[in-house]
Amino acid sequence: MRVISGTARGHRLATFTGRDVRPTPDRVREAVFNMLASRLDSFDDCRVLDLFAGSGAMGIEALSRGAREALFIDNGATAARIVGKNLAHCRMSDRGRLLRADVVKSLGRLAGEKYDLIFMDPPYHSGLAERVLQQLAEADLLAEAGLIVVETDRKEPPTGAPLRLQRLLERRFGRVRIEFFTHED
Template sequence: MPRIIAGEWGGRRLVVASDATRPTSDRVREALFAALESRVDLTDMTVVDLFAGTGALGLEAVSRGAASAVLVDADRRAVDGLKRNVAACGAEQRVRVVAATATDFLRAAGEQRYDLVFCDPPYDLADDELAQVLALVGEHLGDGYLVLERAKRAAPTVWPSTLSPVLAKRYGDTRVEWAQSCSDSDAATS
């Protein structure tokens, strides 16, 4: 059973309500957040957790100081579990659960920008579907990062022109890749 690692809700256990959910392991999440916090201050960030599953990534970010998170999942059982996990943390004022596919959510987001986007799709998600999600994320990513979790053996990520890869790490069978908005990477190198 996954848990929140640190921050306001550190140690809180999260329910896994759907058999289709593959929670990010505590070990990977701990390493990911250590790397993230060495690069950015999570304070007041707006976060979206696509393919949220248990909501562990989005809830962890808010537990560590992010202002708000949106947890998005299309699986009805996962959405029920997300609502229970948000309630267990007492996070209803800062965390919203949306029952939608990642692409539908991003298409409906209008001009909304997020400081941090977690994208942890099912490992068997087709490459063309992932490419569509990444292209849409590029339209909504502010000056923070997209963090993509994939199987280590997955095909190399094909990044859309709106996103620039920053970092790739492997943790056992998991590959975590980071990207940022191209406009932000261009500004950083100017």
């Protein structure tokens, strides 16, 4: 896995090993960021929230493309170590913060903060995508023109949009479903 574009382009990222691990493939990340680029003026000065961060690849890609800062949340010790290692390797430790905590329990602590981009990649078939999306809407963490990117298994039903949010698009890439959400019109 590598950073696709920006200041850290080409940097290899540390990742997990094991059969149950499924980092977002480079081609899916590239497609997601192409779709984001067509909807955003730029990534400059974006505040990013990377939930179920894993290796931190999505947030680091956004930082590489100009995002101002990123908060990575994951409850795993291995994930925390890997995100820290990847931020240091890409020389982004000053713009990335890591919160090692349960995503569901930690969102309430972020009340009052606003994020331009929120990435969410919960464990597949866990039922967490819809639950966390609802929490994001209730906590009002999405900036006015912000986007939430949700990754799930394509065999799962599409994520239901909670009140105040609407689905902008849904795309499938092999086993992966990507959905974009934003504020209702």
